[in-house]
Amino acid sequence: MTRTPETPLPSPKECRRLREAQSLSQADVAAVLGVTRATVRSWENGRTTPRGTNRDAYVRLLTGAQKVTPHQEHPAPALVGAATGPVQASPDRAEPAPEPPSETPPASELAPEPDPELDPDPPPGPEPELGSELSPEAESEPLSPSLTPDQAFDALYAFCAPALVRQTYLLTGRRELARESVECAFQLAWYRWPEVAMDRDPAGWVRATAHEFALSPWHRLRPRHRNPEPPPAAPADRALLDVLLQLPPVYRRTLLLYDGVGLDLPETAAETEASTPAAANRLLHAREAVATRLPELAEPKELHRRLAEVASAERLHAAKPTTVRWGGEQRARRWTRAAIAFTVVLIGATTLTLRTAPDHYEPPLAPGATVHGVPPRVAPGPLSAEQLALRAKLKGETVSGPERLVPEAG
Template identity: 60%
Template sequence: MTTQSPGTPLPPPKERRRLREHASLTQAQLAARLGVSRETVRSWEAGRTTPQGSRREAYAKLLATLACPPALPPETTRGTRPDARTKRPHREDRAPADSPVAQSAAGSCAAGSPAAAQTPTEAFDALYAHCAPSLVRQAYLLTGRRELARESVEQAFQAAWHRWPEVAVDPDPAGWVRATTHEYALSPWHQFRPRFRNPEPPPAIPADRALMDVLLSLPPSYRRTLLLYDGIGLGLPETAAETEASTPATASRLLHAREAVVARLPDLAAPGLLRRRLAEVASAERLRAARPAVVRMGGERRARLWTRAAITFTVALISVTVLALYTAPTRYEPPVPPGRTVPGVPPRAAPGPLSATELALRAKLRAQLFNGPQRLSPQPR
């Protein structure tokens, strides 16, 4: 029996739970496959414990199979009834393959996993070419701003290039970049930026403008849930995992978002019509992403600037500390005591004519002799 080392890569705990729910497996069923208890699987998905040895190897292989399940041959699928674990979602629950909004979700296992023979630059460019065009449209549906949509995609891919060793081995690199893009686009700090204080021109078509107004009136979490489920075509467990919410909370957000859209646009109550209208609004705008080389160079240039700024700040802090130590006193110097009032001398007043008391005091001082030897005066010989 051979075991893997403790360093065998495993998805994060939230991704483990998402893969299991996507395959319609319960924790008890997954535990039966691995030969462990249900409490052990629950602890693995919560991140409290981590499997080791042969269990880690078996768990990693099972999760990899759930992430990209192998296709069954035609003779195996003919005459066999799919069970609950292999049943594909209904056609209305999946976005059309040619939808501009759903292009980032389609083929994430194929295009999201870089080939071993590719260099990091080639793998990054392939991922960018596959995901960037649709991500720009998704960010536009979330924000209603064309410039912010392009900036969100560039920031997400620059972060991916900066952490490429981690993103390259992620089970779903396209989902990683998509989640980063959506989080940056919906950041509340953009409202404090001067360039985004004024709204951009709305779509030219009145129907598209009405749909964008409804989308932008929804809370950001509802808007993102509606886009992931109805726009991209993700399932409810995948949408809940990407928005970091529970499945019941995600279902509630989706129902409230649909009710708000149908209340203002009753024509979109038909199943599948909202998904098609989202794709039409996203594809109507001429949104183009930057070239991958520009994004990579921009990320590298920003990293160099931040590194230089950190080095400059560190050097300045060290210089100030050394100067303070050099100029600091080496012995204790007591503070100067406050002045005391001389009795008989009135306090100094503002400039002006002297009073009678002051004139009398001056005459008295001039008339008296000073203490000490008499003043010598020269005498002729």
């Protein structure tokens, strides 16, 4: 039995160029092929490759053999790139099957509260969800060249920070740590802004940094994090958060990225630095642990909805982007000054060592040698009777003795 060769597929960079040449967004390609937008994004990032009929249809679409109207109307899920279907544990089926968009919960049920600190006068409409990322049009061109670095950073922060704070809260169960993790992640992003601005997924870069900082084991040594924070007020939210915090950190993060944020399995595995089968096993075990304690959340779509509700109920607010940028610049200045001070101290210590160190070789002292022919030193022995009598006589005649001993004044 012979095997039919697969259709030649261009490189990921060429696939993206061909798609943009036809004025198609990733959502348009996903709607035509019947896959999620996150799957198309992973194809263009080179993380996965299409197979079978999807590969042939994808190549025909890129080469123009199949005409598609740009920005055609198609139902979109409530969470961008949501993938809440069952996970296949077999390695050859690494990507979970997407659910029909019609079964996705409406956006009105999952929309969190607006953030008054970032936008005093928010426009009408729902705020980005727990798993919301950049829109397909914004993702094809993440940062406009016409924006200044400050404006581009502020736009990225205002769009991603509110949802990212809620995600981090589900990871840690601590409100202050969630805000601190997001601020530190964006401060690092501002410090490395040229690298982040050129990244294909700036929101994913910041998200991965914030999650890694939040799950750092060194936080347990900090005095402010030794005491637990007040739990959520609702008993159902408190029960779900307790179940999440009892999971191992890697299981908790995998469950949040897949069922909360809506990443597909290869992207979840890449962000958690694991293989796709390992990420699938972690996800299955995490779902099983949640379903054991909370049977009503055995359905992935219900778990996704409850995660969004718990995260939105806390009304967590992120700091303003100008404050984050200022804090990042101040931290960079402090580290720069500390590095300069350490360098100066090192140079001073080196100079002092060079000034006080010997400038020529001094041979060590030779070991001592025995000298022969010298009589030994004899210690005085006991006094005889005559010597004792003489000493007593001299002591007695010292005051009124002869003139040679005590001279008298003339």
